[in-house]
Amino acid sequence: MSEPLLSIKDLSIDYRTGRSHTPAVERTSLNIEPGEFVSLVGESGSGKTTLIHGALGLLPAEARIRSGSIAYSDVDVTGWNDRKMALIRGNYVGFIPQDPNTSLNPVKKIGPQVIEAVRLNHPKSRNFLEAALESLRTAGLADAGRVFHQYPHELSGGMKQRALIAIALAGQPKIIVADEPTSALDVTVQKRILDHLVSLRERLGIGILLVTHDLGVALERSDRILVMQHGVIVEQGPVEEILRDAKSEYTRRLLAAAPSRHAGRLLPTSRVRVTEPEAQAEVLTADGLTKTYRLRGRARLTALGNAGLTVRQGTTHAIVGESGAGKSTLASILAGFTTADAGTVRLGDTELTGLRRGQLREIRRDLQFVFQNPFTSLDPRFTVRRLIAEPLTAFGLPAGDRVSELLAAVALDDSYLDRLPGQLSGGQRQRVAIARALALNPRILVLDEAVSALDVSVQAQILQLLVDLQAELGLSYVFVTHDLGVVRLIADDVTVMKDGAVLETGPVADVFADPRHEYTRQLLDAIPGARVARV
């Protein structure tokens, strides 16, 4: 066997914060052999991105390599400056960045951006144009000639990511490092991109280092997995070995938290459901909802076409779909934030459509909303106490002990009362957001992608909390998500949407076991780790 393509030994990286240094990566080693597909798995803040940026020499100015070495095929590049690293980057190691939407220069056409990558790495090459077209084709863009003359904003997310793969391939590297290449993409697109990366590995014999937060993705695709936590690699080995016998506690927890590895719905931890959902009355019904947005000029976008759903009391109804499916529009019409062009929404016996502002405000007591991003949905200058008391004061109710009660309900103690959102973790913030939504004793919560911004282990805790609260308070949820794995964990009923229309709706067990629509089947098939879970 030849030298490993990339060999990192005992690497430690610090960040300078004021006068002191905070370690981000601690004595980490890894090897990538030719033709090997290795995944580096970790949650946010685990140091995985710092580690690969260190390997590529892309660390920001405030980071420094304290000890250890980085070598590409026996060439030690530790401490090389930008000018020398430029010889390695592109040429020897290709990089696929995280977010395709910001990673291409918006004012240049795709072609010149790929040509630049060819020119920088093979200046003697005769035909830049042909080489660039070739690498676009290799990246899976069949219509390379057309894409060549397009600007990034004219391409879909998946096509942009393929263009970035083409740029990474253009220098004909021996190893490709991909940093969360699919986390900004829809699941079906994610599946195609990952399939393609695997095929490239087989076809070109290059090594691939995939950085991901999604253990399901890693288990399904890689030869070997490294699990990182707090800057240290806590587990490494072949996939089967990790599945069979994970050594570290953390890996076992990640495996347990991965949504795809659960067979059925989460159960409430201690309490039993107040009543069986089957017999329940309909608490929220929507029918024939249509919403059209007028674009610039005369163009129109139908965000929602004749969509409807029924939520039974004390149950969770999930709305699933990819970006642009209209699920968020539907949720915000249900919550009364957006008015529909046509159709009706009924809450119990009250019809919401056509209510005046004042009446709608009264309805808000019964129907609350939890937003996607806990980092932007809480006012950064409000304390937790004030955040949770806000709906109470808005309706002229005394806050008093209610705030502590609510905090306790979401499993936070009184020591959090005077903290600011900036002093909380993502999971804690979402708990505060849920506590705030519960303040007025609503019957229904509309949760718009409420767990998508969270790490899997935190996500699992929040889902468990939601299930417990439902059992305790008899709440009904409308749960909007793009993640079918989560649907299985929390929902009783599911509605699958695409392009503003409802494709199918029904109990989760029925839809998952026997999807009637081809698109539902595709979605189910694209859940990362689904294949592994079935083994």
Add this chain to the structure above:
Amino acid sequence: MIRYVALKVGRAVFVVWAAFTVTFVLLFVLPANPVDLLFDPTELNSIPPEVRAQVAENYGFNKPVLLQYADRLGHALIGDFGNSVQSGRPVIAAILDVLPSTLILASAALVLATLIAFAIALVATATRRPWLRNLVEALPSGAVSVPVFLSGILILQVFSFQLGWFPSFGDNGVQSLILPLITLAVPVAGPIAQLLVRSFATEFGAGYVTTSWAKGATRGRIIVHDVFRNAGLPALTIAGVTFGNLIAGSVITETVFARRGLGRMTQTAINTLDVPLVAGIVVLVAVTFALINLTVDLIYPVLDPRLRASLTAGVS
């Protein structure tokens, strides 16, 4: 696309019309007796009523306000703003006489200010030395905080009286343009530079820059080929807005350096209460301002393909 152009041209026309109307209200409607404004305040009491009536008749002040407005607007449309009270010459001719000299000064100052701003931003982005970056980033706020009359006098003192490199006043040729140019450009360069330093820093941290690093590009190449065009776009907007400041700044600069120009003419016109001239100048400045911002708006889609796309999508 046509819709966009029509919208922007319409807005420019509206700005000029609004400037005209506001000037009309301020100068001809609000004063109790506009005729008073036409005479030297010290001699006001000694003017016989027949003369005042004659003047009011000549200027049309005895007609209804709306008629006066329509009359003046109609004349303004064909470039007739009446005659200057002081010199008796047509306002438009008096303005066109001095306009080129101010326009040259202001445009050259804008170009120089933009160059200075880009130089500061480029150095701040390109350098790897923190002390140099801090020093360069401190320059813009320094430039803003020095008032034109002070920097003008300092520059005069050093380069004209001490070193004798440039003439201290007058408007003969390029030599006499240099000192006023620098005086006017420096404070204007400040805000543009501040904006550019920030936008260069933001763009330098953008995702596509990481992609370029990964391609194997060097720092200089990334700044020139990737960052420059993206980060430079905001400068265009602020440069358009700044042009107004330049005209205002030229009042002081032209006074300090004793140059002929619109600035000095405005100052004299206000001192001598030359109402028709003031009105003409205000409308003319509004026209220049509107034209420059219109140009900026029309250039934007050429430089930014995303904007171009949303425009063509609007037509289809």
